[in-house]
Amino acid sequence: MMKFKSPPVNSLSLEFLTEFSISLEKLENDRACRGVIITSAVPKIFSSGLDITEMCGKNVEHYAEFWRAVQELWLRLYGSNMVTVAAVNGSSPAGGCLVALSCDYRIMAENPKFSIGLNEAQLGIVAPFWFKDTFVNVVGHRVAERSLQLGSLHPAPEAHKLGLVDELVPEEKLMEKAAAVMAQWLALPDHARQLTKTMMRKAVLDRLVAHREEDIKNFITFVSKESIQKSLRMYMEMLKKRKS
Numbered sequence: 228m229m230k231f232k233s234p235p236v237n238s239l240s241l242e243f244l245t246e247f248s249i250s251l252e253k254l255e256n257d258r259a260c261r262g263v264i265i266t267s268a269v270p271k272i273f274s275s276g277l278d279i280t281e282m283c284g285k286n287v288e289h290y291a292e293f294w295r296a297v298q299e300l301w302l303r304l305y306g307s308n309m310v311t312v313a314a315v316n317g318s319s320p321a322g323g324c325l326v327a328l329s330c331d332y333r334i335m336a337e338n339p340k341f342s343i344g345l346n347e348a349q350l351g352i353v354a355p356f357w358f359k360d361t362f363v364n365v366v367g368h369r370v371a372e373r374s375l376q377l378g379s380l381h382p383a384p385e386a387h388k389l390g391l392v393d394e395l396v397p398e399e400k401l402m403e404k405a406a407a408v409m410a411q412w413l414a415l416p417d418h419a420r421q422l423t424k425t426m427m428r429k430a431v432l433d434r435l436v437a438h439r440e441e442d443i444k445n446f447i448t449f450v451s452k453e454s455i456q457k458s459l460r461m462y463m464e465m466l467k468k469r470k471s
């Protein structure tokens with residue numbers, strides 16, 4: 228089991244992403260480890276997504292390093308040979324949603340206060356093509372198209388209805404259920420399951436691998452724009468105001 232513990236909101240900073248990738252790599256190389264359950268140790272929040280401060284007022288080198296780390300994490304998680312189960316025990320916007328979408332199975336706590344989705348459009352930014360591809364592979368084109376354009380954050384019951392999460396369970400049953408799902412998936416022979424997973428995911432993974440440097444350049448150009456910086460700053464201010 229892997230438990231995110233980076234209070235207050237488990238935002239995916241460069242440091243967090245790097246540690247997450249290294250931990251995954253270690254588990255991947257450990258022959259005794261065939262599956263991982265990903266959850267959060269922070270109450271009410273699975274992950275608040277990419278750390279917005281990493282995308283604000285930094286230099287080009289920093290943006291490149293940060294974006295490479297985001298790509299690296301996704302390539303590892305989406306392409307993992309292990310069985311990956313997300314036990315989503317809190318809100319999970321944007322990058323947090325991507326982490327859950329990259330797993331093989333998603334179980335979410337049955338609490339309408341927790342929401343999940345790719346809400347990038349609400350921040351005035353655009354989810355990259357591989358976020359979109361991952362989303363489409365889970366919910367289908369129509370649901371993804373509407374949800375992405377509106378930047379929707381779906382409360383757990385709605386997320387379940389849309390197929391964004393596979394199952395809802397009362398929060399106190401979440402880990403028990405995740406363990407049961409893991410046991411079910413691990414009952415199959417690894418090689419057959421892994422080859423099937425690769426068959427389903429390879430095209431989408433290959434697309435980023437083939438365009439990785441171009442994707443970094445696009446991110447830098449996009450995020451360096453003054454209009455985008457302004458949107459991100461306004462969004463951060465909105466978060467702070469909402470609090471007070």
Ligand code: CO8
Nearest residue numbers: 236238275276277278279280318320321322352353466470
């Ligand atoms: N990055 C950095 N700081 C954050 C983030 C974040 N993603 N989320 C929250 N924080 C900060 C808040 O500003 C606040 O800071 P402070 O204490 O200094 O005021 C602190 O964390 C606590 O946040 P809240 O008070 O809002 O905590 P709540 O428990 O009330 O709410 C939520 C938690 C629901 C997670 C809420 O904070 C929230 O909605 N956060 C924003 C989540 C979000 O929209 N994330 C999107 C990130 S963008 C992304 O992941 C993909 C980008 C793709 C790139 C596209 C190309 C450019």
